[in-house]
Amino acid sequence: MLSLPIEVEEIRKKARKFALENFKDDIAMKYDTEEKFPFELWKKAFSEGLINFSNPWVMLVTLEEFCRVDPSLGIATLIPTFGSEILMLFGNDEQKKKYLEPVLKGERISGVAITEPVAGSDVAGIQTKLEKDQSGNWILNGQKIFISNGTIADHLYVLARSSQPPSFEKRHHGLTLVIVEKKMKGFSSSQLKGKLGVRATNTAELRFENVVIPPENIIGEIGKGFYYIMVFFNISRVYVATQAIGLAQGVLDELLDYLVTAKKESNPIADYESSLFLLAEIATRIEAARSLTYKAADLVFKFTPDPILTSMAKYYASEVANFAAEKSLEFIGNDAMISKLERFYRDAKIMEIWEGATEIEKLVISRMLIKNRMEKNEQ
Numbered sequence: 001m002l003s004l005p006i007e008v009e010e011i012r013k014k015a016r017k018f019a020l021e022n023f024k025d026d027i028a029m030k031y032d033t034e035e036k037f038p039f040e041l042w043k044k045a046f047s048e049g050l051i052n053f054s055n056p057w058v059m060l061v062t063l064e065e066f067c068r069v070d071p072s073l074g075i076a077t078l079i080p081t082f083g084s085e086i087l088m089l090f091g092n093d094e095q096k097k098k099y100l101e102p103v104l105k106g107e108r109i110s111g112v113a114i115t116e117p118v119a120g121s122d123v124a125g126i127q128t129k130l131e132k133d134q135s136g137n138w139i140l141n142g143q144k145i146f147i148s149n150g151t152i153a154d155h156l157y158v159l160a161r162s163s164q165p166p167s168f169e170k171r172h173h174g175l176t177l178v179i180v181e182k183k184m185k186g187f188s189s190s191q192l193k194g195k196l197g198v199r200a201t202n203t204a205e206l207r208f209e210n211v212v213i214p215p216e217n218i219i220g221e222i223g224k225g226f227y228y229i230m231v232f233f234n235i236s237r238v239y240v241a242t243q244a245i246g247l248a249q250g251v252l253d254e255l256l257d258y259l260v261t262a263k264k265e266s267n268p269i270a271d272y273e274s275s276l277f278l279l280a281e282i283a284t285r286i287e288a289a290r291s292l293t294y295k296a297a298d299l300v301f302k303f304t305p306d307p308i309l310t311s312m313a314k315y316y317a318s319e320v321a322n323f324a325a326e327k328s329l330e331f332i333g334n335d336a337m338i339s340k341l342e343r344f345y346r347d348a349k350i351m352e353i354w355e356g357a358t359e360i361e362k363l364v365i366s367r368m369l370i371k372n373r374m375e376k377n378e379q
């Protein structure tokens, strides 16, 4: 496995200490039950230097260690910067100063709004409309659902259709990314409650009714939004894979504690072959998922992403997280049903869905493998 620089490993230790102190079980349960966003934990993590975009490995190991202790609080604490890479890569200097800098300083919250009632995996199928008016402004109309930070974000990066595509096959043409501020007239949002997991994160439905978007709030070039989002997914998928390895490691911690206690109490379950096989299987899968994720992350952070590896990492790590949580819950039985594992089991599911569902990751992998082989054959 890729070994990380010593200063990153120091951050990992700091992040673990922070999570153990601040995400204690009673606190995690409270946020889970109340479906409340942890503003104070987000501020605290910033003040301790754990949210720091100047080194993406800092973000990665912090996310991993946070999710190991509590995935819901771990994700919620770090998600206020969601979408920052979009402005880092495609925003202009004014946009970076006005919107990105306050987010990176922990003063404001951002979000990314793509999904609609009619379009989730099918990003190109979105129907939110962006039309130019006579004064040179753009008018936004439409609806988004399941948007993280939706009611707490100060601004959101919203994908909308700005022109009709030339054909069905070219629907990814004519999509544009715009910055929508919470205070803009015609924008409204309402929180969705009752989610299966990650209940400390804020999720909302958004509405845009004739929202006036000034030209300076267009990100990059008109009509290029789909490409920008695909580049962003190549980064964000590595972070979802990281959430998953953190969660799986947290499950392994629980399972190990359970078996060590059983061994001390001379409970024969600790020596059952099935117990030992399960432990070995989960530990091996986590190591494999971590190696894959770090390899994909290393390429992304060096600006040479490999979408095949990124999709493999996201697909495999999220599968490992769900496997570990489900099998450990089944194995421990009754006690697990009212323990931390119950929350981990619920929190794991989203990792197979957001930023590209498992089937979509598999399609990316297979299509790119075939494309690469065809190109090679043509040479």
Ligand SMILES: Cc1cc2nc3c(=O)[nH]c(=O)nc-3n(C[C@H](O)[C@H](O)[C@H](O)COP(=O)(O)OP(=O)(O)OC[C@H]3O[C@@H](n4cnc5c(N)ncnc54)[C@H](O)[C@@H]3O)c2cc1C
Pocket: 111, 112, 113, 114, 115, 119, 120, 121, 122, 145, 146, 147, 148, 149, 195, 198, 203, 350, 353, 354, 355, 356, 357, 358, 359, 360, 363
């Ligand atoms: C808690 C939460 C937070 C979220 N946060 C955000 C956010 O911040 N911003 C945002 O834009 N979205 C967000 N989402 C939405 C999320 O990204 C979508 O749910 C996801 O993209 C899947 O879309 P969908 O639910 O419409 O499923 P669908 O696209 O309808 O897919 C349903 C099923 O069909 C499969 N499928 C779809 N297409 C194909 C195909 N071509 N071939 C084979 N199988 C296929 C999928 O894999 C899936 O299993 C969030 C969702 C949740 C639950």
